[in-house]
Amino acid sequence: MPNNLLNILKKEIRELFRDKKSLVMMLIIPIFIPLVVIGISALFESELDKDVNEYNRIGFAYELSDTEKLLAKEMKIKVVTGTIEEVKEEYTAGNINIYITKEDNKYTINTDGSDNSVYAANLMDIYFNTYKEYLQQTYLESNNIDSDKVLNIISVEQNLIEQDNFYADYIKNYAFLFIIMAITVSATYPATDTTAGERERGTLETLLTFPIKSRDIIIGKFLGVSISSIITGLVSLILAISSLFIVKDMFSIYEGVNVLYSPLSILFAVIVIIAYSLFISGLCIAIASTSKTFKEAQSALTPLTFISFFPSMIAFMLQTTTTPLLSIIPFLNFTVIFTDINSGKIDILNISLMIISSIIYISIVFIYIIKQYKSEKVLFAK
Numbered sequence: 032m033p034n035n036l037l038n039i040l041k042k043e044i045r046e047l048f049r050d051k052k053s054l055v056m057m058l059i060i061p062i063f064i065p066l067v068v069i070g071i072s073a074l075f076e077s078e079l080d081k082d083v084n085e086y087n088r089i090g091f092a093y094e095l096s097d098t099e100k101l102l103a104k105e106m107k108i109k110v111v112t113g114t115i116e117e118v119k120e121e122y123t124a125g126n127i128n129i130y131i132t133k134e135d136n137k138y139t140i141n142t143d144g145s146d147n148s149v150y151a152a153n154l155m156d157i158y159f160n161t162y163k164e165y166l167q168q169t170y171l172e173s174n175n176i177d178s179d180k181v182l183n184i185i186s187v188e189q190n191l192i193e194q195d196n197f198y199a200d201y202i203k204n205y206a207f208l209f210i211i212m213a214i215t216v217s218a219t220y221p222a223t224d225t226t227a228g229e230r231e232r233g234t235l236e237t238l239l240t241f242p243i244k245s246r247d248i249i250i251g252k253f254l255g256v257s258i259s260s261i262i263t264g265l266v267s268l269i270l271a272i273s274s275l276f277i278v279k280d281m282f283s284i285y286e287g288v289n290v291l292y293s294p295l296s297i298l299f300a301v302i303v304i305i306a307y308s309l310f311i312s313g314l315c316i317a318i319a320s321t322s323k324t325f326k327e328a329q330s331a332l333t334p335l336t337f338i339s340f341f342p343s344m345i346a347f348m349l350q351t352t353t354t355p356l357l358s359i360i361p362f363l364n365f366t367v368i369f370t371d372i373n374s375g376k377i378d379i380l381n382i383s384l385m386i387i388s389s390i391i392y393i394s395i396v397f398i399y400i401i402k403q404y405k406s407e408k409v410l411f412a413k
Contacts, residue, residue, distance in 0.1 A: 056220040057259060060213030061267040065274035068206055072278040072285070075198050083107050086150040090118035090130030102162055106154070131155065199290040202278070204370050206271040207300065208343055210264055211366060214304065215311055215339040217263035219332045221256045222315030227328035249400055256312040264304035272297070292373070299372045299382075306389045307365045311339065313396035320400065338362060352376070358384035361392055 087108050092115040095103065103110050111118065111127050118130040122141070128151035129142045140155050142148040171178040272292060279290045292300065315332055322328035343366035351357070353367045358381040368385045371378065 052220060057217045057263045058266070060209065060216050061263060061270050064206055064209050064213070064267055064270045065277070067209055068202055068271065068274040069278055069281070071202055071205065072198070072282045075201075075284050076282045081150060083154070086128045086147040087154060088127040089151060089155060090121050090127040091133075092118045092130060093133040098165060099162060102158060102165075106158055106161075108154070108158065129155065198284045200374060202290070203271075203275065203292060203296075203373055204347055204366075206274070207369050207373070208340065208347060208366060210267040210271060210300075210304065211307060211343060212336065212340045213267045214260045214264045214308055215336050218256055218260045218308070218312045218315045219329070219335065221259050222312060223319045223322075223325055223328040223332060225252045225256065226316055226319040227322040228325045230323070249397075253313055253316060253397070253400065256316060257309050260308035260312050261305055264308055265301070268297070268300055268304065293375075295377075296369070296373045300369060302386075303365050303369050306386065309393050310361070310389055310396070311335075313393055313400060317396050317399050343367075346370075353378060353381045355381060355384055358382075359388040361388075364388065 084107075087106075088111065089103075089108050090111045090113070092113065094112065095110065100110070111121055111130075113121070115132060118127065121127045122130050129140060129148050132139045132141060138159060140152050142152045168178040275291050279285050315335065318331050318335070319328040322331055339362050342363045346357075346363055346367055347370065351367055353364075353371045353376075357367050358364050364385045368382060371381070
């Protein structure tokens with residue numbers, strides 16, 4: 032590495048670690064990752080362990096048989112009976128979670144799809160399946176038919192093998208989304224300070240008076256911001272892994288499943304972190320270089336945080352899988368590739384497209400930055 036470039040890089044790193052705001056921006060999002068992982072895990076656990084008394088108030092628009100009353104009592108269902116108009120009124124008033132109507136042998140569960148009503152509907156599914164089995168058994172026995180041979184013609188049991196489950200996959204991928212956001216936030220401040228900030232303080236013009244090639248200045252600043260982003264990404268990854276170790280033993284929803292990142296996932300996470308850090312650092316510098324003041328640069332970079340996070344969040348919520356097209360879409364490709372790898376899907380074509388497209392995007396951004404720094408209008412604009 033040429034001495035001038037090395038000196039510029041040392042200057043950028045020294046200023047980075049001297050500036051308290053830069054250090055705060057490097058750590059402000061990563062420290063939230065364990066809190067997010069533990070908080071969402073606790074939310075999942077509480078939903079699974081929801082007290083039946085929160086959703087067991089059921090309205091019946093018909094008179095229950097003695098068998099139904101006994102079954103409701105055993106299942107801790109609080110029965111409210113009345114006409115259709117009466118149970119609808121109770122439901123509208125919030126006194127019951129759902130209500131049941133009956134026409135001949137057809138039972139209808141009426142629900143609005145809210146949280147407690149979904150739990151209540153599931154409870155009533157169990158109720159009616161149990162009641163149906165009782166009626167079937169009674170009918171078969173009254174006709175001298177062995178009900179066990181008919182109703183239990185097959186047997187089904189569940190064997191929980193050691194693998195990821197929905198909650199484990201969700202929490203690992205969600206943690207990685209926060210790693211991407213942490214890198215973006217970490218890149219914005221140093222990129223702003225080293226471009227618009229130096230221009231506003233007048234130090235950039237002074238730096239350009241030295242016998243240093245503008246290319247060395249650009250590369251030094253670019254590497255300085257990239258190192259900041261990579262450090263943030265790696266710290267975030269370490270905190271995510273540590274928090275997964277914690278929740279694995281803390282919550283029963285992860286019992287018997289693999290909640291930790293696999294070695295391959297960690298390897299690709301590091302690759303994605305480095306690639307994304309280089310990309311977002313160059314993009315932040317390119318945007319901030321066009322700004323005249325520090326405040327203006329911050330305003331220009333603020334939307335970037337949302338652009339980097341929300342497309343990936345939407346793809347994550349929709350459980351989007353990687354395609355060759357998605358592999359080359361900036362921001363989105365990093366997250367969907369990691370999500371697939373984390374679930375055990377390794378597609379060499381998609382991974383290669385992600386790496387190649389990232390190199391192309393970084394090169395385009397880098398060329399743009401060079402043009403910016405060769406423009407006196409941009410450098411000395413007031």
